[in-house]
Amino acid sequence: MHRNAARAVVAAALGLCLAGATIDSRSQSAGPQAGASMRWYKGNTHTHTLNSDGDSTPDDVVRWYREHGYQFLVLTDHNFHTNVDGLNALHAADDQFLVIRGEEVTSTSKGKPVHVNGLDTNRRVGAQTGAPDSTIVDVLQRSVDAVRAASGVPTINHPNFGWALTIDDMRQVRNNKLFEIFNGHPEVNNVGGGNVPGLEEIWDRLLSSGMLLYGVAVDDAHVFKKPGDPAVAGPGRGWVMVRSDRLEPRALLASMERGDFYASTGVALDSFEATAKGMTVKVKPQGTSKYRIQFIGRGGRVLSEVADSSATYAFTGDEGYVRAKVLESNGRLAWGQPVLTSR
Numbered sequence: 001m002h003r004n005a006a007r008a009v010v011a012a013a014l015g016l017c018l019a020g021a022t023i024d025s026r027s028q029s030a031g032p033q034a035g036a037s038m039r040w041y042k043g044n045t046h047t048h049t050l051n052s053d054g055d056s057t058p059d060d061v062v063r064w065y066r067e068h069g070y071q072f073l074v075l076t077d078h079n080f081h082t083n084v085d086g087l088n089a090l091h092a093a094d095d096q097f098l099v100i101r102g103e104e105v106t107s108t109s110k111g112k113p114v115h116v117n118g119l120d121t122n123r124r125v126g127a128q129t130g131a132p133d134s135t136i137v138d139v140l141q142r143s144v145d146a147v148r149a150a151s152g153v154p155t156i157n158h159p160n161f162g163w164a165l166t167i168d169d170m171r172q173v174r175n176n177k178l179f180e181i182f183n184g185h186p187e188v189n190n191v192g193g194g195n196v197p198g199l200e201e202i203w204d205r206l207l208s209s210g211m212l213l214y215g216v217a218v219d220d221a222h223v224f225k226k227p228g229d230p231a232v233a234g235p236g237r238g239w240v241m242v243r244s245d246r247l248e249p250r251a252l253l254a255s256m257e258r259g260d261f262y263a264s265t266g267v268a269l270d271s272f273e274a275t276a277k278g279m280t281v282k283v284k285p286q287g288t289s290k291y292r293i294q295f296i297g298r299g300g301r302v303l304s305e306v307a308d309s310s311a312t313y314a315f316t317g318d319e320g321y322v323r324a325k326v327l328e329s330n331g332r333l334a335w336g337q338p339v340l341t342s343r
Helices: 058-067 085-091 136-149 167-171 199-208 249-257
Strands: 039-044 072-074 098-100 102-109 112-119 153-156 178-183 214-218 239-244 261-264 269-274 278-283 291-297 301-306 310-314 321-328 333-336
Touching: 058 072, 058 085, 085 098, 098 249, 102 136, 112 136, 136 153, 136 167, 153 249, 167 199, 178 199, 178 333, 199 321, 214 239, 214 249, 214 261, 239 249, 269 321, 269 333, 278 291, 278 321, 278 333, 291 310, 301 310
Parallel strands: 039 072, 072 098, 153 178, 178 214
Antiparallel strands: 039 239, 102 112, 112 153, 239 261, 261 333, 269 278, 278 310, 291 301, 291 321, 321 333
16 A cells, blocks of 8 residues: 555474365365475565655565565565566575565555555556446456456455445455455554454455455555654564465465465464364464464354464364464464365
8 A cells, every 4th residue: 555645483384284174166276285395485465665655675675574584575566567586686595585576556446545466467567447437346356357467366455445445345356365354554444443344354254255265464564764663564564474385476376375374463373274174273382472262154253262372173064164363462463264164
């Protein structure tokens, strides 16, 4: 989003197998084959530089993430496609760090902002605003389609920024699997307000309607020159941990589109597994923190809550879907991706 409008190490030994529970036909393969050598990679998929409305050069931005333990970064300036070859020549290293090209496709509809990230697009997409009478759904779908046409992976950004996107708007979008469940910008209304639901309620209502959608946590970083200032859109606030057999754009994004990742604002997981029988979450404890693990199903109902750093939930088959959420005693969170279930 526009600035004027508006950590952690890789979790090791994390096993994830999304097998058995019924997966919606719109999802891809539930996971890699047994025996595949997999790693977890920490990344941020929403970042701005001086090429749009950020305050720092692409080199300085990449350097910040490289030096703070990330393995990959997507540069997503507004309607600008940054060539990352030179940045990778300087900063990339095999299986250690990678810069991925991208763009925040920034459009409007009737004065409302409609922003969709294009991850690993092969060219500039640009605004998709269209005719003056275009609806938000028209612009949103056009943006997703344009990202796909540019060989990219779309992500619907900060639905509550400018109170722009409704649940009904998002329910109508096709060929999209990712949206931001957390955005680190201070003016995007993650928790909702008034009679507008927060992003988790939006997620649960979409899942309850049968739409399989995966939640991404991002920085939406614009400001790198005021470290520690909560009033600005700084880095290091939200990220994804992606399971992949290699640090390569297509491999990482394929994992994300099949739900092989979790989103975090500071919680690291030690293991996460979903099988035909149930779901197990184990947190990697940090310091003196305490944890609660929730398993959530249809309608946002908490199916089970365990006040511990590990928990297992046995599927009954009538939950509609099951997703896991970890709440840490200082306010940090992690979200596991949902699995659709049926008898």
